Amino acid sequence: MIWFFRREIIFLLAVSFSLLIMGKASRKSAGGIRSGRQVEKRINYDELVAENMRLRKILGLKEKGKYSSRFRIGNVVSVRPHVFPVEMVINKGSADGIREGMAVLSKDLCLVGRISGVSQKTSRIITIFNTVSKISVMVDSTGEVGIMEGGTIPHCILKYISRESKVKVGDTIVTSGYSKFFPRGTRVGEVVNISPATDSLFLNIHVKPYTGTDEVDEVLIGE
Amino acid sequence: MVKVVEQLLIVSSLQMLLTIYIKSAVVPSFFLVWLLILVWDGNIEIGLVMAFLTGLIYDLVSHGTPGSTSIRFLVLVYAGSFLRVERLSYMFVLGFIFSALFFVSFLFEPAKGFSWEVWPMVKYSVIFALINGMMVYLIELVIRRQRWKWKKDYLGMS
Numbered sequence: 001m002i003w004f005f006r007r008e009i010i011f012l013l014a015v016s017f018s019l020l021i022m023g024k025a026s027r028k029s030a031g032g033i034r035s036g037r038q039v040e041k042r043i044n045y046d047e048l049v050a051e052n053m054r055l056r057k058i059l060g061l062k063e064k065g066k067y068s069s070r071f072r073i074g075n076v077v078s079v080r081p082h083v084f085p086v087e088m089v090i091n092k093g094s095a096d097g098i099r100e101g102m103a104v105l106s107k108d109l110c111l112v113g114r115i116s117g118v119s120q121k122t123s124r125i126i127t128i129f130n131t132v133s134k135i136s137v138m139v140d141s142t143g144e145v146g147i148m149e150g151g152t153i154p155h156c157i158l159k160y161i162s163r164e165s166k167v168k169v170g171d172t173i174v175t176s177g178y179s180k181f182f183p184r185g186t187r188v189g190e191v192v193n194i195s196p197a198t199d200s201l202f203l204n205i206h207v208k209p210y211t212g213t214d215e216v217d218e219v220l221i222g223e
Numbered sequence: 224m225v226k227v228v229e230q231l232l233i234v235s236s237l238q239m240l241l242t243i244y245i246k247s248a249v250v251p252s253f254f255l256v257w258l259l260i261l262v263w264d265g266n267i268e269i270g271l272v273m274a275f276l277t278g279l280i281y282d283l284v285s286h287g288t289p290g291s292t293s294i295r296f297l298v299l300v301y302a303g304s305f306l307r308v309e310r311l312s313y314m315f316v317l318g319f320i321f322s323a324l325f326f327v328s329f330l331f332e333p334a335k336g337f338s339w340e341v342w343p344m345v346k347y348s349v350i351f352a353l354i355n356g357m358m359v360y361l362i363e364l365v366i367r368r369q370r371w372k373w374k375k376d377y378l379g380m381s
Contacts, residue, residue, distance in 0.1 A: 007267055011301045014275040015294060021279070022290035081329040082285035084248050086338035089288075130338050151340035153248050153347065 025078075026122075046073055049107075049220075071105075071220040072096055077122065084153045084212050086130040088113075090219060093121040098221055103182045105220045110210035111135075111188045112219055114181045125219070128156060128188070128209055137188055137207075138176040139167045145176045148188065148207060155192060158205035163196055165203060173207050183223075227269055230257065235280055242284045248343075249351045254281055255325055256358045258300050259318055260366070267304045274300040295328050311360055311367075318359030323352035 002009065053071065074090030092098050104112040104125050113127035126133055131151030137158065138145050144167065146160040161167060171191045177184025193206035238253045254277040262270035278293025285292075299321050308314050326348040330338045337344060374380075 007271065007301070007304060010268055010271045011297060014271055014297050018275060018278065018290040018293035018297065020290075021293070022288055025289040076286065078288040079286045080288075080338075082242060082250065082287070083246055086330065087332075131340055132335070132338075151338070151343070153339055153343045 045218075049073055071222045072098065074098075074104075074123070074219050074221055076216055076219060079216070084129045085127050085216075086150075088125040088127065088216070088219075090123050090125060090221075091121065092221065093123050094118045095120050098123045099223070101181050102221050102223045103186065105186065105222065106211045106216060107218060107220065108210075109187065109220070111175065111182065111186050112211050112216065115221065123221075127212075129153060129212060135182065135188070136176045136178040137173050138184075139165070139191070140172040140174050141168075142166055142171075145178065146205070148173065154212070155206040155208050156189065158191075158207050159202060161203045161205055163201055163203055167191060167194065167203070167205065169194060224269075227261075227266070227273065231273060231276070235277070238277075238281065239284050242281075248347045249354065251351070251354045251358065252281075252322065252325065253358075254278075255296065255299070255322060256318065256355055256362065258296060259303055259314075259321060259359055260363055262300050262303050263306070263308045263314065263363075270300050270304065271297060295325060299325060311363060314363055315356045315360040319352045319356035322355035323348045326351045 049071070072092055074092040077089045077091050079085045080087045090104075098115060098118050100115055100118055102115045104114060106112050111128060113125045113130070113133065115123050116126040117124035127150070128135065128148070129150045131149075133148075133150035133156075135148045136145060137148045139158075139161065142165060144161050144165055146158045148156050148158045150156055158173065169191050173188045173191065175182040175184060175186040175188060187210060189207040189209040191205055192208045195204045197204045234253045234257045241250050241253070258270055258274050258277065261273060274296035275293045278291075278296045279289060281287065281292045281296075282289045303317070303321060306317060308317055327337075327344065330344060332338065339347075
């Protein structure tokens, strides 16, 4: 009898194990259990990043004043999907001062996304590739403001830039500062293609974000 | 069993190389192709165990939530085990359908719906499914030719 249902038994056992592993992984990331050596490594790394930021400020990279608080560093626990991620989970939560809506940047200070959900020890990030992501951005060279939408892999679409605009391929796109989530001037991506929209007076601009294809292990969270 | 472990090592190495070095929206899934061939060859129980293991390896390499890909593989392998697939053309079509479902499942969340717009999602899932479907077809073709050659040699046919 049992032999007759062997396929179902193996399937159910394997699914149960998978669910157990998923639950354990979530609890582990939430608990933030680390060995002493890892903690030491993390402290050293935090120090190095803080030093890097101080040096950047000294070198006049114009980052000063954009973010009101110090950056917190989060370790990426999971990514979905692997390339052009739409969602990430990091190991920092409300206990570490993370709040919903905070901006998430890569190590080279380019926009990754924003915090969309916070638990005590973990946070969920919606990246700029997600279809729900709509960011107020600015063309750095012309100062024109538009909305950059996600969901159109591998590029994002910049909308509401007039046909009269002098925007050109290679221009840098930065955050406009009009959104409550992102301070003005954070680098987002680069214009790769411009075409007039057929049904409106605006341009269809394809923006290649600076993040997305490289593996992201750590992120900076600021506001 | 030894053969299956050997195959697992080869497929895992290939998948790791692809996942680490291909920075594109479409990374072919050797794991899925191998699991489907394994199950349609009649190795259902081994296929289910391997679906669990390969899912864990895949999550480890691609920074996914451990266990989530195992569930996807298990569901597809379980569903695939009910199908009797003998013709190569059916293998291609079913490989295509299963691969498309696998790709789309990564972008779907019950509460929020799909995380990509419809057009890019359809475009990339079709590319992914075509590559995987072709791989299923070609690998099965090579296996069948090899088996036929061995049979011919064994029987001394000319």
